Amino acid sequence: MKSCLKKLLLCGVLAGSAFVLPTTIFAEANAEELEGTMIELEEGRNHTETIENAQQYIEEHLSDSFSGLYIDREEKQTGVVILMFTESVAEEHRQALKAFAEQPKEIEIREVDYTEDQLIEKQTKIDEDGFEYDDFTIYHTGVDIITGKVVVGIDPLNEKNVQFLHDKYGDELVDVVEGQKATTLETTAMDAEMNDSMETTDKSAQEEQERNFFQKMIEAIKGWFS
Known part of the structure; x- marks a missing residue:
């Protein structure tokens, strides 16, 4: 009876969390099986x-x-x-x-109309032709396999400049969007670095909390089978 009560309490705690596992796991699996199940769930999510x-x-x-x-x-x-x-x-x-x-x-x-290799070939051609034009500058290019397009970021973005690139490279493969010039100010770089560091710290702390939670859960389950 006491063992069953522990299991019910633990299931209740898990149901209130962001990560819910089937109750059959707690009734039948030992700690090693539970760890394996968690790995399988992650692999399943990534297919x-x-x-x-x-x-x-x-x-x-x-x-x-x-x-x-x-x-x-x-x-x-x-x-x-x-x-x-x-x-x-x-x-x-x-x-x-x-x-x-x-x-x-x-x-x-x-x-789809084009392979990823064909898109990369088109991107390479655009890059090789250069980024500076009389009326605009290309700030970035990239392949978007979801839309099947080579994305070209320019500034200024207007109908004339878009049409120029479509005439040059074809509109069936090229999607022209607004591009932004990268800043070289040291203060901006430092701010970005600090923000990245803070985000990394927050993420690490969250991951550590999650690891501690599941470790405690595993230790509790181990007690059922000892």
């Missing part, structure tokens, strides 16, 4: 095994049309693995890829 299996399959069957992948967490906190291809994927391959996920909805297959 590690699903991605590794999908990549191996793609390398063997669909490498010519594969564009890239990412985890979309916009609609689901656990995320959906987005696999992108430049050609339509046959139904047999779709089913094979979806079978690597615990649930079919955890993998989504999309058809």
Whole structure:
């Protein structure tokens, strides 16, 4: 009876926290099993095994049309693995890829116009042509595999300058946005460094609290089995 009461109390504490584990874990698992479960939950959130299996399959069957992948967490906190291809994927391959996920909805297959390598090639071309123009300056370039565009940040941003870049590099691959000149003031750099340091400290403290919480939880569970 006393043992059951301890378990119920601990489950109640966990239910009020931001991280809730199934009650069956507390009833059946020992401390080592619990630690393993926590690792599995994190790997599941990142879809590690699903991605590794999908990549191996793609390398063997669909490498010519594969564009890239990412985890979309916009609609689901656990995320959906987005696999992108430049050609339509046959139904047999779709089913094979979806079978690597615990649930079919955890993998989504999309058809895109360009591969990541093609986007990088376009970005490299823009960089090689230089950043200073008569009417504007390019401050940054980057590849956005989600939108399938090379993002080019310029200043000033206006219709004339945007059209110039689209005429030069094509609007189907290039997304022109406002760019900002980086400051070189020492005070600004010091402020940024201090802010980063404070954020790191706060994050470390939070992570330490979480580790202590779960360590105490594990120690309590160990007592049930000793």
